[in-house]
Amino acid sequence: MPLRSSITKGNGGNYHYYLCQTKSCEHYGKSIKRDKIEGDVGDLIKSLQPSDGLMEAAKAMFRQIWDAKEDQAKDVLRIGKRKIASLDKDIARLLDTLTAVSRPSVIARSEDKIDMMEREKTKVAQEMAEMAKPMGSFEEKLEPVLTFLANPFKIWATGNITLRRLVLKLAIADRIFYDRFEGARTTEIAFPFKALGGITDPQVCFGAGGGT
Secondary structure, three states, rough: OEEEEEEEEEOOOEEEEEEEEOOOOOOOOOEHHHHHHHHHHHHHOOOOOOOOOHHHHHHHHHHHHHHHHHHHHHHHHOOOHHHHHHHHHHHHHHHHHHHHOOHHHOOOHHHHHHHHHHHHHHHHHHHHEEEEEEOOOHHHHHHHHHHHHOOOHHHHHHHHHHHHHHHHHHHOOOOEEEOOOOEEOOOOOOOOHHHHOOOOOHHHHHHOOOOO
16 A cells, blocks of 8 residues: 655654555555554565575675686687687788789788678687786675675664665565554565575565565
8 A cells, every 4th residue: 555654743753654545445545653654564574594504605606606706718719819810810811812813802802801801800809808808806796795695684674765665676676565453464575585595484485465
């Protein structure tokens, strides 16, 4: 159900609530304390935390993928250098041929071949340049991701609204549903947490119940 934030003043302070905006809902216009909703959502985020064993396995898997990517880049560079050297030899042979022939049709065909091989050299060089771009270290690129996957609730608990939105975007693949009696529910957890098997609450797996 869509909820609207609301603030009321009283007893020298401000009190934050969310109000149901669905007119067909039996709870239309009724308020729920902000701390209650955000606490329930926090519990949902906390339930995504994988076990230490799963995180170690995930880290090892990412390390293997990272190393394989580096090896692939080395192969592309090695093969690319051989390819360019071979093309240079073929181009040199065709240029030598051009000096020995006078027929326009033969010259035109040779020039077309040279042009085609030059384009192939450019393509290979571009592929090599892409692979040669610095990837950075495993620790620099993937450690922040693994830190988030290991404990998304730690980021949520900061209370920073921007970071909380980021957590929801990365951890929840669909909208969160809220039942005033059963709390926060979701129909779809983001893929990384599914893959890690870090969902411990069966209600999270099956989504919100009827009437939510």
